Amino acid sequence: MAAEWQWENAAAGSAAGLATVSFTHPLDVIRTRFQVNDGRLSNLPTYKNTPHALFTIARTEGFRGLYAGFYPAVLGSTISWGLYFYFYSKAKQRYLRSREELSPVLHLASAAEAGGLVCFCTNPVWLVKTRLQLQTPQQVRPYSGFHDALRTILKEEGWRALYKGLVPGLFLVTHGAIQFTAYEELRKMVIKFRTEESAENPNVAENLLDSFDYAVLGASSKLAAVALTYPFQVIRARLQQRPNIEGIPRYVDSWHVMKETAR
Known part of the structure; x- marks a missing residue:
């Protein structure tokens, strides 16, 4: 039964990832180019x-430009959500063997x-997605698609190139932890404020929050997580760019990106 529940979680996560990517991909293309x-x-x-950016890409590159890298984006998102729910369930089960319930620290x-495991498994897919999104009609020796990109990268740069941007990608794992922590702390602050304001019993303070409050809390915690982790997205995208025609990468490593960007 537990195994069946894990696979149900994985399937639900994959479906959610597919729906999200389908609607937001053009914005993801623009974000990567910025x-x-x-x-x-x-x-x-x-x-x-x-x-x-939307108007220019649509005018000069058409629909294909706005959805450049869509296949690896769907593949990566579907695999990521599926694997995340699966690994998360497995990790919780392992921690629960010696205790009745998990503490917030063990949840984190x-x-x-x-x-971390998802990041390692999917980094090659995200690298190809980034490179396809950065292609323009003027690109020299463009990739014809996902599989051509993989073959070309392995042939010209070796398997290590598939893991460019892995380090900032691992730092991006903190996004969920930051969002979870911010949400809980903001919720406590709002409940405390509402309880003091209404002078009601703290035991029923949870009822002081309505659907709108939870939506605002969710959006605020998401904004906090994005603001704190966004620089790692920039570093990863810059590391994953295709080398120039001579095979020389624009950036060597994360530290090089930070130094050159600051300069």
Whole structure:
């Protein structure tokens, strides 16, 4: 029964990932292009803002441009959500062998373990997605698709290239922990404020929050997590760019990205 529940979680997570990617992929393309725009020479056009980027890509590259890298995005998201729920369930089961229930620390440990394993398993897919999203019609020797990109990367750069951006990707695992912590702390603050304001019994303070409150708390905690982890997304995207025609990468490692970006 437990194994069946794990696979149900994995299937539900995969379906959620597919739906999310399908609706938001054009914005993901724009985000990736903004992230790698470092003000230096680039084969990418310069966009003023998000609407301008949407209009320019649609006009010059068409629908294919807005959905560049869609296949690896769907594949990566589906695999990531599925594996995450599976690894998370397995980790919780392992911690529960010697105790009746999990503490918040062990919940976070389970989430971090699952996130790290998923990151390692899916990094090659995200690298290909990033490179396909950065391709333009003027690209020299463009990849024809996901499988061509994988073959070309392995042939020209070796298997290690598939794990470029892994280190900042592992730091991005903290996103969920930050969001969870921010949500719980904000919830406690709101409940305390409402309880003091209404002078009601703290035991029923939970009822002081309605659906709108939970939506605001969720959005606020998500915003906090994004703000704190976004620099790691920028570092990862810049590391995963395709090398130039001579095979020289634009950035060597995460520290090089931080130094050059700060400069």
